[in-house]
Amino acid sequence: xxxxxxxxxxxxxxxxxxxxxxxxxxxxxxxxxxxxxxxxxxxxxxxxxxxxxxxxxxxxxxxxxxxxxxxxxxxxxxxxxxxxxxxxxxxxxxxxxxxxxxxxxxxxxxxxxxxxxxxxxxxxxxxxxxxxxxxxxxxxxxxxxxxxxxxxxxxxxxxxxxxxxxxxxxxxxxxxxxxxxxxxxxxxxxxxxxxxxxxxxxxxxxxxxxxxxxxxxxxxxxxxxxxxxxxxxxxxxxxxxxxxxxxxxxxxxxxxxxxxxxxxxxxxxxxxxxxxxxxxxxxxxxxxxxxxxxxxxxxxxxxxxxxxxxxxxxxxxxxxxxxxxxxxxxxxxxxxxxxxxxxxxxxxxxxxxxxxxxxxxxxxxxxxxxxxxxxxxxxxxxxxxxxxxxxxxxxxxxxxxxxxxxxxxxxxxxxxxxxxxxxxxxxxxxxxxxxxxxxxxxxxxxxxxxxxxxxxxxxxxxxxxxxxxxxxxxxxxxxxxxxxxxxxxxxxxxxxxxxxxxxxxxxxxxxxxxxxxxxxxxxxxxxxxxxxxxxxxxxxxxxxxxxxxxxxxxxxxxxxxxxxxxxxxxxxxxxxxxxxxx
Numbered sequence: 001x002x003x004x005x006x007x008x009x010x011x012x013x014x015x016x017x018x019x020x021x022x023x024x025x026x027x028x029x030x031x032x033x034x035x036x037x038x039x040x041x042x043x044x045x046x047x048x049x050x051x052x053x054x055x056x057x058x059x060x061x062x063x064x065x066x067x068x069x070x071x072x073x074x075x076x077x078x079x080x081x082x083x084x085x086x087x088x089x090x091x092x093x094x095x096x097x098x099x100x101x102x103x104x105x106x107x108x109x110x111x112x113x114x115x116x117x118x119x120x121x122x123x124x125x126x127x128x129x130x131x132x133x134x135x136x137x138x139x140x141x142x143x144x145x146x147x148x149x150x151x152x153x154x155x156x157x158x159x160x161x162x163x164x165x166x167x168x169x170x171x172x173x174x175x176x177x178x179x180x181x182x183x184x185x186x187x188x189x190x191x192x193x194x195x196x197x198x199x200x201x202x203x204x205x206x207x208x209x210x211x212x213x214x215x216x217x218x219x220x221x222x223x224x225x226x227x228x229x230x231x232x233x234x235x236x237x238x239x240x241x242x243x244x245x246x247x248x249x250x251x252x253x254x255x256x257x258x259x260x261x262x263x264x265x266x267x268x269x270x271x272x273x274x275x276x277x278x279x280x281x282x283x284x285x286x287x288x289x290x291x292x293x294x295x296x297x298x299x300x301x302x303x304x305x306x307x308x309x310x311x312x313x314x315x316x317x318x319x320x321x322x323x324x325x326x327x328x329x330x331x332x333x334x335x336x337x338x339x340x341x342x343x344x345x346x347x348x349x350x351x352x353x354x355x356x357x358x359x360x361x362x363x364x365x366x367x368x369x370x371x372x373x374x375x376x377x378x379x380x381x382x383x384x385x386x387x388x389x390x391x392x393x394x395x396x397x398x399x400x401x402x403x404x405x406x407x408x409x410x411x412x413x414x415x416x417x418x419x420x421x422x423x424x425x426x427x428x429x430x431x432x433x434x435x436x437x438x439x440x441x442x443x444x445x446x447x448x449x450x451x452x453x454x455x456x457x458x459x460x461x462x463x464x465x466x467x468x469x470x471x472x473x474x475x476x477x478x479x480x481x482x483x484x485x486x487x488x489x490x491x492x493x494x495x496x497x498x499x500x501x502x503x504x505x506x507x508x509x510x511x512x513x514x515x516x517x518x519x520x521x522x523x524x525x526x527x528x529x530x531x532x533x534x535x536x537x538x539x540x541x542x543x544x545x546x547x548x549x550x551x552x553x554x555x556x557x558x559x560x561x562x563x564x565x566x567x568x569x570x571x572x573x574x575x576x577x578x579x580x581x582x
Contacts, residue, residue: 004510009154010096013087014082015111032347032499040486040526040554040556041554041555042553042555043503043552043554043555044549044550044551044553044555045501045502045503045547045549045550045551045553046500046501046502046503046549047078047499047500047549048154048212048499048500048502048540049488049496049497049498049499049503050497050500050502050535050536050537050540051493051495051496051535051537052493052494052495052535052536053095053491053492053493053494053537053538054429054432054433054491054492054494055488055489055490055491056423056424056490056492057423057488057490058422058423058424058473058485058487058488059416059421059481059485059486059487059488060291060419060420060421060484060486060487060488061419061420061421061422061486062418062419062478062483062484063413063418063419063420063474063484063486064390064392064414064415064416064417064418064419065392065395065413065414065415066389066390066411066412066415067410067411067412068093068386068387068389068411068413069315069410070096070383070384070386070405070406070407070409070410071379071383071407072096072101072362072380072383072407073404073405073406073407074096074100074101074404075097075402075404075405076094076095076096076399076400076401076403076404076405077095077096077097077401077402078082078094078095078401079094079397079399079401080092080093080094080173081093081094081286081394081401081411082378082394082397083394083395083396083397083451084393085373085393085394086392086393087388087391087392087393087394087413088387088388088391089108089388089389089390089391090387091387092244092385092386092387093329093386093387093388093394093411094385094386094399094405094411095385095386096384096385096405097379097384098384100383101377101380101381101384104380105374105377105380105381107377108370108373108376108377108409109374109375109377111370112367112370112371112373112374113135113138113368113372114370115369115370116367117228117368118363119363119364119367119529120367121361122278122356122359122360123322123360123561124354126356126359127319127322129356130236130318134311136317141274142191155362155363159205165451175475179482181257182293182308183291183294184295185292185295187295188288188291188292188294188295188296189292191288191291191292192288192289192291192292194283194288195281195284195285195287195288195289196285196288197283198281198284198285199278199281199284201281202274202277202278203278203281203282204280205274205573206274206275206278207372212310218302220405230314231286252364254343260536264382280473287416335515340430341450355548371502378572384502386410386411388411388413388452389413390413390415391415391416392413392415392416393413393414393415394411394412394413395412395413395414396412397411397412398410398411404539415478416477417475417477417478417479417482418474418475418476418477418478419474419475419478419482419483420455420472420473420474420475421441421452421472421473421475421482421488421490422471422472422473423470423471423473423490424462424465424468424469424470424471425457425468425470425471426467427461427467427468427469427492430457430469432494432495433454433457433471433492433494434454434457435454435455435456435457436453437453437454437492437493437494438451438452438453438492438493439451439452439453439473439490439491440450440452440490440492440494441475441478441482441489441490441491442475442488442489442490442491443478443479443482443488444481444486444487445481445482445487446479446481449491450478450479450482451475452473452474452475452476452490453473453474454471454472454473454474455472455473455474456471456472457470457471457472457569458470458471471491473490495535496535497534497535497542500534500535500542500543500544501543501544501547501548501549501581502537502541502542502543503518503535503540503541503543503547503553504539504540504541504555505536505539505540505541506555507519507553507554507555508531508533510533511530514532514533515530515531515532515533516531516533516541517529517530518531518546518547518553519553519554520547520551520552520553520554521530521551521552521553523556526554529544529546529547530546531546531547532544532545532547
């Protein structure tokens with residue numbers, strides 16, 4: 001029989017078993033209700049190399065293929081190569097007949113000699129014509145100058161008839177000053193004006209008053225009128241001054257005509273000293289007039305001398321210019337012809353200068369054409385022997401020996417592989433694409449690129465595509481697929497950096513060209529951070545600010561599949577090793 005103790009143990013076990021079951025079930029249920037810990041896919045910020053590439057498409061041109069052609073048509077007298085034969089640069093390939101080309105050269109040189117001789121003759125004729133015109137103008141100017149020297153037509157003063165010439169003094173008389181002297185024109189004119197004013201001052205009182213209207217008596221009229229009328233002539237002045245004293249004796253006969261008596265009374269009051277002073281002032285005025293005339297004449301002669309000197313200087317300068325133009329005629333023939341042609345007819349149309357200039361212009365044009373013909377004849381003679389422009393293999397021959405070769409027929413030489421690809425670079429990349437940068441060229445239908453290099457970047461935009469600039473990429477060893485006319489893809493490296501912090505492109509969300517956001521795993525969990533980016537590669541990007549090497553970035557959520565890092569399919573960069581969550 002079971003005792004009391006045994007019954008108590010059974011009861012306790014029966015109670016504990018359900019309680020334990022309840023506890024285990026509660027714990028299990030609690031585990032199901034609590035969320036699972038995050039299981040992120042992460043990468044670390046590492047150091048590495050990144051390169052930024054730009055893909056462009058352009059046309060291919062083979063630069064190692066050249067054609068050698070004859071400069072003119074002719075009979076092929078010798079052919080020294082055949083298709084498929086290897087040749088070196090400068091090697092003789094063929095030759096045409098030289099005799100006709102030598103004849104053309106001699107003919108062109110003869111025409112050039114004739115043109116130069118004609119030009120020299122016309123220049124001499126022009127100089128002779130200009131000399132004759134100058135002599136004719138000088139002969140025309142001599143009579144006018146001689147008339148000026150003799151004083152004819154200059155003055156109609158009564159004193160001019162007294163025999164005073166250019167070099168002789170005026171007629172001598174009482175009160176006359178010495179012979180005229182050459183003085184400046186302003187002073188001579190001032191002295192003349194002063195003499196006229198003084199003459200007017202002393203001679204005006206001697207003239208009859210306007211109030212006297214009665215006719216004077218026969219004896220009294222000479223005494224009143226002879227003195228003023230004869231005053232300009234020096235020879236008559238002494239006679240007039242003696243008449244006043246005789247007037248009282250001649251006044252006794254007329255007792256009957258009482259009204260005219262006031263006029264003789266007025267003439268008797270004339271002072272002989274005043275009359276002499278008037279005559280002296282008149283003589284001084286005449287002398288001042290002669291001095292002024294001499295000053296004007298001397299100034300005119302000086303002006304004529306200056307004009308002649310200027311004409312001679314202009315003539316000497318014209319001769320010097322003509323001589324220099326003649327010496328430089330061969331180098332500047334075309335330019336001189338244009339200038340002379342513009343001057344023809346524009347000035348001196350009615351004279352002989354216009355036709356002479358036109359003739360000289362035609363001569364210079366003829367010289368230019370003859371020189372061009374000589375240069376062409378020499379080039380044709382030098383090109384009679386065809387030479388290989390590059391080293392390579394003869395690919396094509398357009399003529400045979402003893403046949404007539406035209407100017408556009410020749411021999412094609414294909415050299416070793418070298419091609420050029422011309423692409424259009426947009427304006428935004430002009431600062432990055434520079435000469436000397438490496439590039440990769442992918443031929444059409446190929447997957448493996450060949451190496452090339454940027455050789456030139458145009459400074460002017462493309463006319464058919466504004467905003468883009470033609471850039472040439474040279475491929476030294478191009479495959480057969482890179483032939484003239486095909487299109488090829490060019491990948492140009494525009495920037496690169498070594499040993500810099502880099503992260504996968506899939507870990508960033510771009511904001512703009514220089515900023516992006518990333519998910520950084522920190523002690524408190526995942527936080528979003530804005531970083532500054534630099535060079536952008538195909539699968540990785542440079543971090544210039546915001547991250548340090550060793551930090552972990554979240555690149556995927558555990559509920560979503562992780563995208564492949566080789567999204568560009570070129571396999572140029574290995575995928576970074578992922579760190580498993582702890």
